[in-house]
Amino acid sequence: MAEQKPNRSTPTSVAGEVEAGLWAQLRVIGNIYWISPVRNRLILLILGVFAIIIVTSAGQVLLNRWNVPFYDALSRRDFSAFVDQLMVFFAIASVLLVLNVAQTWLNQMARLKLREGLTRDLVGEWLQPRRAFKLSNSGPIGVNPDQRLHEDARHLAEMSTDLGFGLLQASILLISFVGVLWTFSSGFVFNVAGYSFSIPGYMVWAAFLYAGIASWISWLVGRRLIHLNADRYQKESELRFSLMRVNEHIDAISLYRGEADENRRLGFDIDRLLGAIRLLVTALTQLTWVTSGYGWITIVAPILVAAPVYFAGNLSFGGLMAAIGAFNQVHDALKWFVNNFGAIADWRATLLRVTSFRQAVQATDLMNSVDQRIKFTETDSNQIVLESLKITAPRATVRLKEKKAIVKEGERVLITSEAGIDRTLLFRAIAGLWPWGAGTVSLPANTSILYMPRSPYFPPGSLRGAMSYPQGEEAFSDEQLVSALHELGLTRLESMLDFRARWDRELSDDEQQSLAFARLKLHEPSWVVIDEALDAMEPAAHERVMKVLRNHLAKSTVVHIGREDKDEKLFAKVLHFVSDPSGHGLENEGIEGV
Template sequence: MAKQKPNRVPATSVAGEVQAGLLAQLGVIADIYWNSPVRNRLILFISGVFGIIILTSVGQVLLNRWNVPFYDALSRRDFQAFLDQLMVFFGIAAVLLVLSVGQTWLNQMTRLKLREGLTRDLIGEWLVPRRAFKLSNSGPIGVNPDQRLHEDARHLAEMSTDLGFGLLQSTILMVSFVGVLWALSSGFVFNVYGYSFSIPGYMVWAAILYASLASWLSWLVGRKLIKYNADRYQKESELRFSLMRVNEHIDAISLYRGEADENRRLGFDVDSLLASIRLLVRALTQLTWVTSGYGWITIVAPILVAAPVYFAGNLSFGGLMMAIGAFNQVHDALKWFVNNFGAIADWRATLLRVTSFRQAVQATDAMNSIEQRIKFAESDRDQIILDSLKITAPRATVRLKEKHAVVKEGDRVLITSEAGIDRTLLFRAIAGLWPWGAGTVTLPANKTIIYMPRLPYFPPGSLREAMSYPLGKDGFTDEQLVGALHELGLKRLETMLDFSARWDRELSDDEQQSLAFARLMLHKPEWVVIDESLDAMESDAYDRVVAVLREHLAKSTIVHIGREDKNDHVFSTVLHFVSDPSGHGLEEEGLLGV
């Protein structure tokens, strides 16, 4: 049977209230890492890379200066000088090789630590109590958080490392070679129609002008890539979510012979993704005209710039090669933006998705700010009090018929409802997951309350871990675990305590519910609130659960939200959950996140 789609809740400002500016987004990321346990390691790695880049720049300057004696030796056909300069080259190249290997290791370690810090922070913020539930019901941003927690976090960490260190290296190289190129340009004397003149820093200005024009054209042509990349990642995540949905419900789909229909639905997601990718391909192709065109022109650009001086006889061949090398280094540094514009657009889109998700997660704490909300309080007395409780559902308002209901310690209370009313809303309201409505829910202070949802949850792992959850695998002894299994008719599982499996797939529906009550029996909570778990159980399983409630949980206060009692007289009090014709639903009030 397919799982029921969760009710949507008002998005308020969660899905839309995001600081979209680049500086604000960078501030979010900086705050993450400043407060992260990986901060010191990151500072150490980044400092190491900075030092290596400076040393590499010094080596590149020395290598550039090496051009003059090497090419002059070639032009003179001086074989001994040629060999001497080759030895110098191998010495410089060996040092640069060691620096390159060291930088590669530091780059990869920085990637690793960036991803660790970001992923741990996002998961930690997401799993703050009640946040994940609220976010999952707050609109599109909460539908598939796995894409942002996993793929987007990885992509952002890796691209930030590559682009950040690339920009740093380009900046340091530019600073290093601007001085070299400026000094070379001071000797450039132009002769035009008998007049001689020089332009201070001629090749520096030529490199700046050339790279600036390329950067401007790249931005003009490629700026739409930011939006196209963001759209593409959204479509990718929607397709992944649809595939996961089909996989989770493949048994029901097969029974209904619905494969063709699901194929059609998935086809819509694939078509949407492909349309997004086509826009991206078109934009990247247009950008390639600029980047590749400038790439080819760059081969001859420095020669064309220095050619007038060289042919005038004011520059040797070695000096020409040194000037070309320095021009290329400065130009390469300046056109970092051109070379990486596609990656920058991709990085900006990913940064937006990650920071939007994190801010949306944090904004769920403010989702209770609408005027009509249920108040939650604690009581020093051992009792649950429901005062004038109304719940605003997506399309209606429902309420507890009894205006002042008190559940005292040791009571066994059944809350039933009219047909067509979603009783799970009441369960969520008592648990504090659904604050939209009116009235007051008062819970006993400093008391253990276990809330049992309609569909029990078992974490992946051993049966021992599933029964002890959330205490950990050492929460109970083997004797206690086996005893609970026997009481709930699960004797066949007693030899599987250390067997790991997906228990929601290994066990039947009745066995899953029985296992959930076995876990409840072990924990022996003082208060239990149950959402319809007893209603669909077969008679044998139901009888065993009732026996556990009467014998092993005799001191526990039980509130069951479900159907009428099966004449077992388990519940001494019955409350009623009814519709409220005078109320309005969240959709009518314009508060429903879609």
């Protein structure tokens, strides 16, 4: 039950995931953080990491220069110089250690803020009025949103931090050591078959060529990982949803002795997940041939590149070690793509899932997939008007038998139907949740309507909070709460106002409905639309509810969509919901997921 004004935005249908390129996806993420409350804190953390990486790179350049006097002292067997250089090493290493610790803390805090900003934004967008319902009826992207809101958001925030700062550090190291490596290889002349030529900074070009070839091969071999990872995450979410479904209904499954059947169903989900993982394993194995082979060759590559200069006598042994160190730094920066290709593919897959989910959530306010839709309007007269109302169901069309039905203020109206018709569709259409069909639904302007679904909702927490929902716990006094419980036959709960529980599990079906009507009594709405909530109640509970509607809500307009009760005189007007043989279902409209 929720008290709200109807949403007049055009309802939508989203058939599948929103496709977008990398730059469009990055713009989506950038916009999220630009308007996020964590923006300023995140900028400070990123600037802090940037400053530490700069200082760390300077320290590593000093450490590389330290190679020359240290290894030259070793080659001369100069023990005094050797000890002096050890002291220099420990000083540089101590500073780098402090910087590494500080960078780790800043990285983790940035990861935390990235996740906070992303998760809060996704949840906020998802829970805009009516969006979550529309998305749940809009195809594959609306299935299992918890996976995208929780696991995908966490994964994207963590991987963005690791990959982003890793790329930043690699770029700064590259800038820092390219000049060093260029200096070591400058002025060297190659002599080949009687010809002499020089390549300025040839060791730099060798590093670029070596890393470029490896990156290109890695991309060719590993590009399938993006879609394979996305498919794997989808299968993971489907299995988790199936496990949750079984757990929620385990009592009924046990009573029917349906464990074997559920085990079979779960086995299908497990098989699909394992199949997706097998494809991923194959692709990762193929990529490992490239990355590992490249890693082994890298052990000797810098020595081979620097050897001509060393054997020509242009480098001392210390200079050779410094050149190898500089080559490795440049090469490590350039091979960032190769080393992280698997992680980049995983990140791209997660980025696609998160951004497409956010775009689809927002698109529910804009997209229009069906030509014929119910028109929702507001009327200045204090009444509900249903005119020529037809509702397109998944496999049929149903309609209100009365061409123009008017519910005036203070009336008690029952809307009943033929057997086999889903009356909840009419409830959803009046509430503005189901847009598919034709005709007009006009609701009173500047008046809030309280809608009571067939299955009542109680948020987890205290009984006081469940009865006050969606208002705060302080909305009603203890006396009001106790009085409502007493009126609806829930006397045993009067001492449990501050007891916290999942009330949908603590209470029987009848008690849940009675508690929902106790909440209705507290809120005393002017207009109430009820979806079959009275039909399955026990006679004693049903009579208590009727007493509340007659006495405490005597001035409220009540519309009940349900079965006709010949003995009940509360509803003076009866409308009829019937099938429409001339219509067809949404499946014929080509609408997925509804």
